[in-house]
Amino acid sequence: MEYAPLDLPDNPQLLRNLAHFARALRVAGLPAGSGRVMDAARALASVGFTDRDTFFYALRACFCTRPEHLPIFAQIFRLYWRDPRYMEHMMSLMLPAIRGVAEERQAKPAEKRAAESLLDGITPEAPDIKGEDRPQDTEIEIDASLTMSREERLRSLDFEQMSVAEMAEARRILARLSLPVPPLLTRRYAADANGPKPDWRRSLRQAMRHGGEMQGFARKARRERMPALICLCDISGSMSAYSRAVLHFLHALSNAKGAGWSKVYGFTFGTRITNITRHLRGRDVDAALAAAGAEAQDWEGGTRIGYCIDRFNRDWSRRVMGQGAIVLLITDGLDRDDPELLSSAMQRLSLSSKRLIWINPLLRWEGFAPKAAGIRAILPHVDMFRAGHNIAALQGLAEALNARGDFNEKARLARMLSDAAS
Template identity: 30%
Template sequence: MTNDSAPPALLRGIDRAAFSTAFSLRLRAAGIAVGFSSIEAFARALSLRAPDSLSRLYWTARISLVHRMADLELFDAVFAAVFDDAVLSLDPNARRRSLASDTPDPDLPFAVPATADSQAGGGGLPWITRPSVVGAETDPEAPVGLPELLPSDVEALADVPFEELDPADLALLRRWIESALDEWPTRRSRRLAWHHSGRRIAMRATLAQARRTGWESIELVRVRPTRKRRRLVMVCDVSQSMQAQTTAYLHLMRAAVLSADAEVFAFGTALTRLTPVIAHRSPSVAIELATAKVNDRFGGTRIASNLRALLASHHGGATRGAVVIIASDGWDSDDPAALAAVMARLRRRAHRVIWMNPRAAAPGFEPLVGAMAAALPHCDELLPAHNLRALAGVIAAIGRAS
């Protein structure tokens, strides 16, 4: 150790192995997956040089124990809980937090952020910006700016159970998707596969072949780029006005994730990524998990700002060259002009945009609702989606998208 003359170290004379294990267990209890090799790295890092400040301890622990950006907030919370609050205010993580939320924005006439997006601006300072993550359930301030969008009895409504679809129907949904996969639009990938009319010659394979003929290459092995199915991205409106269709749509999204490796999102007032939870083996558990994750179900709708959040998030890359399906009735509390702008952007990024609307089947339906009228020029297709049969039509439309 090199710190004999250094200022008094924190954690002097403690068992480092026990300390790092205990702290890691604390993190694990809070829900951060900490592997044993990380604990080992942490203990080794501590033994290199005993931390003489909380900030040094913070960075050492964070870099060796946390492995994903989504866990950082949880880590900060556990770290703050374990180590003294009074000292923590000097700490970079505490500093960052105060910049992100407490500092009032000098340029705004009011302190409450209008949307979750503007809050990502970093509370008045240009570069301390943690980008808003998809699934803003950790963001209790966001709805504060828009109380009129949330019905007063969200809590009660959120308890309304999803009605069950027939298991046979669910199987049907998956079968439909699987049969549509053959006609799915594709794009050229950079991978190469053997093909007799390929333009390139695979040297490795050719030489391996030549081995059998006394190192005389009689047959050239040709390869060409493979084609890859385009990704399917589904964005589903789960607001109040969509209540009757939500379960069916969630099942459709689950089928799409399981059978076609789709990326799925739900939104009401805020956007939530559902892909990981909805893939659960049991349909009922999957829907339950998804419902629990979407905490603003049956609230208001903000289509434009949610689509914008999707494009801006790091999952926005998934929409590039993809088939994007938006499921919504088009009742939007955002400005139609904003929706038109974001749809134009989405259209440029995606291969094909399909809008499924449960009301489109009603006799005399015309897309005159402000938002729907604004979005329509940027959609390739507007399809009805009021019953199971109509969903089959939507799935078939993906195949036509090539």
């Protein structure tokens, strides 16, 4: 398809501003490539520039392809085209608390990401956009005595509320995390001088070498082996911000030396189940996740949890589960399939695994209750139910894996279901 030439001979500054606007959108995470910039220029040439609302909706139609792009686009549009002083307001919201000055409100995640994409490295101490230095006659006193360190704050910040820079720093923290796991005791025994049980057969064999005279008693202990880790990660639209962080964490586990896991397997599911294990074994995390994203064609699509878990049980369970595998299920439980199918699939998954841990970002809400049919279908078959909305929650997985109070956890989940039913 051939396009007509652009009819903007008298607006070279508009084209430059449009290119810079698209660059800010790309930094904020929107797919604003050169093709969309050309489409936006053609759209503006068609609709004109007299009506402010028409100008806004023409650009939004060209640059926004998903509902989650709309608030970010609206804030960047306001910053760049409609309210020049709003950028100074956003910069003030990004500062710590200043004595004697009360903040008007807290910046929303989309606003903060939009401000950082336009600032692009400009700090309140650096020159502003026009190149003019800020006035030095005002001394600002900052009280940081009760503030948390940057890393400590990131550990408690929700993945969905992180800016572009904060998410990059969070990924570096996730790459350093470890997930130790206790070894599993098998039913077989091995020779052990300090073992709890006597090894009569070995003791008699040793006595026969000395003419039937007992030289001592050999002892034995049960053998230990390390379990495998299987991660089933939901990549639907409602889980996209959390699944990317979890996959970074899973990549670090797959490439960690001396982590203790016999094997680490990764699967993604939305409308179908996809094995991304071989991609996670790549050394470069960006290349590994890019290959995994290309393999999983249903990224940020719909959700069919019951169907995908059932396909995993049929196609992959016997290949990767083995004996004593620990399964991490990362999903919000919002399923559109038949709850009976989901319940039966989860029951079979639970029986095939040593421990089934459900990580649900919805647990970040204090008033969470298992009201959805999918959540009620999953909950009776899991051994542990944990939140997974920030770094601290992922760090708590180590405590969950080493916990021994399974009975108390089952009782807590049963009370949760009964309270929701009543």
